Amino acid sequence: MELNRGSAIPLWYQIAEILGQEISSDVHRAGRQFPTESLLTGRFGVNRHTVRRAVASLADQGLVRVEKGRGTFVEDHVIDYRIGKRTRFSANLLLGDVEPGHRLIGATELPATETVSAALGIARGDPVTLLEAVGEANGHPISVAANYFPSRRFPGLADLYERVLSITKALESYGIDDYTRQSTKVMTTIATPEDTQLLKQRKNMPVLVVESVDVDPDGLAISYHVVRFAGERVQLTLEP
Amino acid sequence: MELNRGSAIPLWYQIAEILGQEISSDVHRAGRQFPTESLLTGRFGVNRHTVRRAVASLADQGLVRVEKGRGTFVEDHVIDYRIGKRTRFSANLLLGDVEPGHRLIGATELPATETVSAALGIARGDPVTLLEAVGEANGHPISVAANYFPSRRFPGLADLYERVLSITKALESYGIDDYTRQSTKVMTTIATPEDTQLLKQRKNMPVLVVESVDVDPDGLAISYHVVRFAGERVQLTLEP
DNA sequence: CGTTATTTGTTCGTATGTATA
DNA sequence: GTATACATACGAACAAATAAC
Numbered sequence A, B: 001m002e003l004n005r006g007s008a009i010p011l012w013y014q015i016a017e018i019l020g021q022e023i024s025s026d027v028h029r030a031g032r033q034f035p036t037e038s039l040l041t042g043r044f045g046v047n048r049h050t051v052r053r054a055v056a057s058l059a060d061q062g063l064v065r066v067e068k069g070r071g072t073f074v075e076d077h078v079i080d081y082r083i084g085k086r087t088r089f090s091a092n093l094l095l096g097d098v099e100p101g102h103r104l105i106g107a108t109e110l111p112a113t114e115t116v117s118a119a120l121g122i123a124r125g126d127p128v129t130l131l132e133a134v135g136e137a138n139g140h141p142i143s144v145a146a147n148y149f150p151s152r153r154f155p156g157l158a159d160l161y162e163r164v165l166s167i168t169k170a171l172e173s174y175g176i177d178d179y180t181r182q183s184t185k186v187m188t189t190i191a192t193p194e195d196t197q198l199l200k201q202r203k204n205m206p207v208l209v210v211e212s213v214d215v216d217p218d219g220l221a222i223s224y225h226v227v228r229f230a231g232e233r234v235q236l237t238l239e240p
Numbered sequence C: 001c002g003t004t005a006t007t008t009g010t011t012c013g014t015a016t017g018t019a020t021a
Numbered sequence D: 001g002t003a004t005a006c007a008t009a010c011g012a013a014c015a016a017a018t019a020a021c
Helices: A011-024 A037-044 A048-060 A089-094 A114-120 A157-164 A167-172 A193-198 B011-024 B037-044 B048-060 B089-094 B114-120 B157-164 B167-172 B193-198
Strands: A064-067 A071-074 A079-083 A100-111 A127-137 A140-150 A180-190 A206-215 A221-230 A234-238 B064-067 B071-074 B079-083 B100-111 B127-137 B140-150 B180-190 B206-215 B221-230 B234-238
Touching: A011 A037, A011 A048, A037 A048, A048 A064, A100 A157, A114 A127, A114 A140, A114 A206, A114 A221, A114 B048, A127 A157, A140 A193, A157 A167, A180 B206, A206 A234, A206 B180, A206 B206, A221 A234, B011 B037, B011 B048, B037 B048, B048 B064, B100 B157, B114 B127, B114 B140, B114 B206, B114 B221, B127 B157, B140 B193, B157 B167, B206 B234, B221 B234
Parallel strands: A079 A234, B079 B234
Antiparallel strands: A064 A071, A100 A127, A127 A140, A140 A221, A180 A206, A180 B234, A206 A221, A234 B180, B064 B071, B100 B127, B127 B140, B140 B221, B180 B206, B206 B221
């Protein structure tokens, strides 16, 4: 990682690239203080203005936050979560350079509430299987998901899921080899105490709430999802 | 609005429908206390359980919020904002029964920052026109938008906009008769003091941040938008 | 501060109509 | 037709949280 002084690429840009890389690879830990301008001028052997230009670029990219009189701080990493017609959790995150993971925190059967029954197109009170899971990226929790399935159509889904640990695979056992996203709604609220605990957020941080319905090729609803993302760690990208 | 006791439709459901209608038509104002169970049993001449069933349905639909020992409260109305390939602000809101409006709060020309130039596919420092506006629905502010346009391609856009008060119309003068959404990103943060003031939010409420790029039929970027929605008043619905 | 009234939450029991086996 | 199950509706009582005094 050496600077190339002869090149057509500006010095400040090369420095910004190096520092950006270091932030991505956690050399500078999120939330912690970033090296001061004076430290960086020493390290790269350039003028303070050159370093400032590089840091300004990082700030503009949202990688760091500069506070007059206090210092520069590394922003929390933001994970890019793509939402489209064929959203799958793990497949999704693998597109970035993050290691995805699930942790099942509950599998129950209960009668459908108004909202759930309406979303799934079943009668209120019909039994639904609720799979609750925490989604992780690089070992950090980023989402709490409530996934509802009509139990009449998928009997024993909870047990099956606990064995294969994949919704897509579990559904294959019922002959569902393909499903698509029918509707998606995005909201935001302040994290509940439960969110705060599960997502290891600080108090009073915002959460992104995504409500969606998946349908089979015949247009029949097969699942209703309410996913709550840690707002400070996730960015949704909507696929055209 | 009378109850039909003989009908196949349950009493509690009829009551929920009536009360839901009243909430939509602002008979019960948002944020204010909803009639108590005892008042409603009196009004409808039914058992308290029947009223509770109806109110539970309203709560499940998100129309009211029930607090033990305090009472039931009408939730803030949520505006459904559709996002798709052809998102237009006013056209969008007119689909609901809300009266849309704009208020321009600033029109300036400035050099493109890193993010803006990258989004618009121009060189950093190239002049861009920034139109800042507050979006309103039914007279209440729901969004603060920063709209960036490449000034070289649209010279005099700011003045033109102030005359026609419509981005779509202003762009027509430059021969742009159609544009589509190229990319959309959704994030959330806590409102800044400026957000709080412009959106008339309470302090520390979340905002939904939508970043998007519009392109002309040739795929050339014509605008970059950063819109900040009052989180408690807006729900985004993503069109498939 | 404690007391009291208000309001919602919960749990008994009872009766009735409807659909299903 | 009978038995069973289920949802609806009503009645009464008590528990728990809150607000007002």
